[in-house]
Each structure stands twice: as structure tokens, then as C-alpha cells.
Amino acid sequence: MSKEKPTPKELGYKFPAEWAEHRATWLSYPHEDSYSWPGTLDRIFPFYNRFIKELSKGEQVCINVRNNVLRDRVIHDLTLIDVDLSKITLLVHPTNDAWCRDHGPAFLLNPLAKDPKVIVSWKYNAWGDKYDHDLDEQIPKLVGEFLNIPVFYPGIVMEGGAVDFNGKGTLLTTTQCLLHENRNPGLFQHEIEEYLHNFYGVEQVLWLDEGIEGDDTNGHIDDITRFFKEDGIVTMVEPRRSDGNHKILEENLRQLKSFRLSNGKQPDIAEICMPKPVVYDGQRLPASYANFYIANKSVIVPNFQCKEDDQAMRILEECFPDRNIIGIDSVEIIWGLGSFHCLSQQEPV
Numbered sequence: 057m058s059k060e061k062p063t064p065k066e067l068g069y070k071f072p073a074e075w076a077e078h079r080a081t082w083l084s085y086p087h088e089d090s091y092s093w094p095g096t097l098d099r100i101f102p103f104y105n106r107f108i109k110e111l112s113k114g115e116q117v118c119i120n121v122r123n124n125v126l127r128d129r130v131i132h133d134l135t136l137i138d139v140d141l142s143k144i145t146l147l148v149h150p151t152n153d154a155w156c157r158d159h160g161p162a163f164l165l166n167p168l169a170k171d172p173k174v175i176v177s178w179k180y181n182a183w184g185d186k187y188d189h190d191l192d193e194q195i196p197k198l199v200g201e202f203l204n205i206p207v208f209y210p211g212i213v214m215e216g217g218a219v220d221f222n223g224k225g226t227l228l229t230t231t232q233c234l235l236h237e238n239r240n241p242g243l244f245q246h247e248i249e250e251y252l253h254n255f256y257g258v259e260q261v262l263w264l265d266e267g268i269e270g271d272d273t274n275g276h277i278d279d280i281t282r283f284f285k286e287d288g289i290v291t292m293v294e295p296r297r298s299d300g301n302h303k304i305l306e307e308n309l310r311q312l313k314s315f316r317l318s319n320g321k322q323p324d325i326a327e328i329c330m331p332k333p334v335v336y337d338g339q340r341l342p343a344s345y346a347n348f349y350i351a352n353k354s355v356i357v358p359n360f361q362c363k364e365d366d367q368a369m370r371i372l373e374e375c376f377p378d379r380n381i382i383g384i385d386s387v388e389i390i391w392g393l394g395s396f397h398c399l400s401q402q403e404p405v
Contacts, residue, residue, distance in 0.1 A: 360390070
């Protein structure tokens with residue numbers, strides 16, 4: 057790792073937990089050249105726009121749009137559902153697709169620094185050069201220019217959906233994703249950990265093994281296991297032994313129970329059952345309640361038109377007693393192989 061400039065960690069910056077207060081949520085609006093919803097793009101907008109409306113009740117929503125034509129359409133469509141447009145910022149920042157969690161900026165804070173907020177712009181290769189990504193990779197730089205804040209460039213591939221944080225120095229990830237040969241084949245695990253420490257400002261990295269079936273990203277953590285407080289973790293389980301996710305999630309749960317946080321405490325674990333399998337055009341999709349998004353006033357939870365929805369919502373109500381738990385149908389959105397957390401990236405205050 058180059059030592060030409062101090063790293064964010066050396067400068068005192070840290071990546072806050074998602075439940076820390078947001079100034080805004082960043083999105084990249086889907087468009088007709090998006091590769092994620094072949095033949096069904098128009099069907100996602102009622103649910104995507106409702107997501108925007110719920111977010112706007114508690115924070116600014118900053119949306120990257122490909123051009124002025126799309127900008128005008130978004131204004132029209134949000135007006136039709138009574139969104140307060142004073143809470144919406146639309147920026148002509150062209151993108152390849154909508155997955156802002158992975159291609160968007162990573163915001164770090166140091167309240168004592170001359171620049172209290174900075175951006176880390178990891179390299180982005182669309183989960184191993186699976187799709188075009190030249191426009192998406194420019195988004196952190198464009199956001200940094202818009203906000204007039206410094207941008208750090210670590211120089212290795214990383215995606216926001218691959219990592220989760222408790223805000224107290226611990227990061228969760230998977231070996232399947234970060235050690236996959238299509239990301240950073242020249243780096244060993246300890247070298248990747250060094251980047252995580254230095255560019256997210258963490259002290260501890262906890263590694264699970266695999267992600268769920270249907271996950272095109274090769275094991276993103278935000279489909280299986282998430283922090284809901286500094287010493288509390290929500291994790292998906294699959295009680296149906298015939299399901300391909302049963303053994304994967306059983307092993308993840310075993311590992312979680314063996315983990316100790318940096319303060320020596322064993323984390324509290326809340327288990328949520330997977331939804332019934334969602335299959336489209338013969339393909340198993342990565343439907344999971346772990347892909348919730350923690351907004352200032354609410355937690356937005358993907359629902360999948362099955363009985364497991366209600367149980368997941370009840371458990372998350374217990375995990376987040378100070379927020380409204382809002383379920384939004386994600387059956388159409390999940391055909392893009394992600395849901396609300398994958399679509400969004402928080403900007404802390």
C-alpha cells in the first residue's frame with residue numbers, strides 16, 4: 057500500500073453506523089439502459105418512488121439522474137405521489153445502473169478535522185466485470201465535487217454491499233466476496249484487511265463465509281447479516297433443510313455465535329427466517345429481509361408477498377424501537393438482484 061499520503065484512518069476519519077443521523081440518502085435513478093430489469097423496468101417505479109417518498113419524510117434525498125429528460129420525468133412522477141420536492145436534490149450524474157450502495161461514495165467523518173466529512177472512492181468493477189460500469193465508477197468523484205469535500209482513492213475494488221459497520225470499530229464481511237478472484241486477485245486476506253482498516257477507519261474485521269443463492273455479487277453481507285446496534289446483529293436463517301440456503305446460513309450463525317467484538321462482548325443475535333424462494337424466469341433471486349435500509353425516521357424493509365414478511369417486520373420492530381418499520385413490496389425490484397439497501401447510500405451529518 058502506497059504511503060505517499062496519510063490514510064483516512066491516520067487522519068482520524070471513521071465510517072459511521074447506518075443508524076447515525078443522515079444529512080441525506082443518495083440514489084441513482086434507474087433508466088432504460090439499466091441492465092438489471094430486462095423487460096420489467098416500468099414495473100419497479102411505483103415501489104422505487106415510494107421508497108423515495110418514505111426517505112424524504114426524514115432526510116434529504118439526493119438522486120443521480122442520467123440526463124435532464126429523466127430529471128423532468130422524476131419530478132413529474134414524484135409530484136403525482138405528493139413527495140415534498142424541497143427534500144429532493146436531482147443531479148445530472150450519468151450512471152450505468154441503479155446500485156448506489158456499490159458504486160456510490162463512502163462517507164467518513166472526523167468532527168475535529170478541517171474537513172469534517174470526506175469521501176472514499178473505491179474502484180468499482182460491477183462485481184467482477186459482469187456489466188458496464190464506466191459511468192458508475194465516476195459517481196463518488198462527482199458527488200465530492202458537488203459537495204466540495206475531499207475524495208480518497210484507495211485503488212482497489214470494494215463495494216458498499218460487501219461490508220457492514222457497528223460504528224464502534226467493527227466491520228462485517230464475507231470471504232466469498234472480498235477474496236473472490238474477480239475483485240482483487242493480487243491481494244491476500246491480510247492485505248485487504250489493511251485497506252479496510254485504513255480507508256474505513258475500523259479496528260476489527262469479522263469474516264463470514266458465503267452469501268445466499270441467487271446473489272450475483274458473490275456473497276454480499278447485506279443479504280445475510282447486518283448490525284442493528286453496536287453490539288447487536290440481525291442474521292438470516294433458513295429452517296427448510298431442503299433449501300440450498302439452509303447449510304450456508306446455519307454455518308454463518310455458528311460463526312456469529314463464536315465472534316467477540318473489540319470490547320470482548322459476544323454480540324446479541326436476532327434471527328430472521330428467509331422469505332419463501334422468489335423465482336423469476338427460472339432464476340432463484342436473492343430475496344432477503346437483511347437488505348433493509350436504516351433511514352432517519354424509518355427502516356425500509358423489502359417484502360415478498362409471503363407469510364414470512366410479517367414475522368420479519370415484527371423482529372425488526374424489536375430491533376429498532378425508535379423507528380417506524382415500513383415494508384415495501386420488493387418482488388419486482390428483486391428481479392434486478394438487489395433491493396432497498398443495495399439501491400441506497402447514506403450521507404451522515
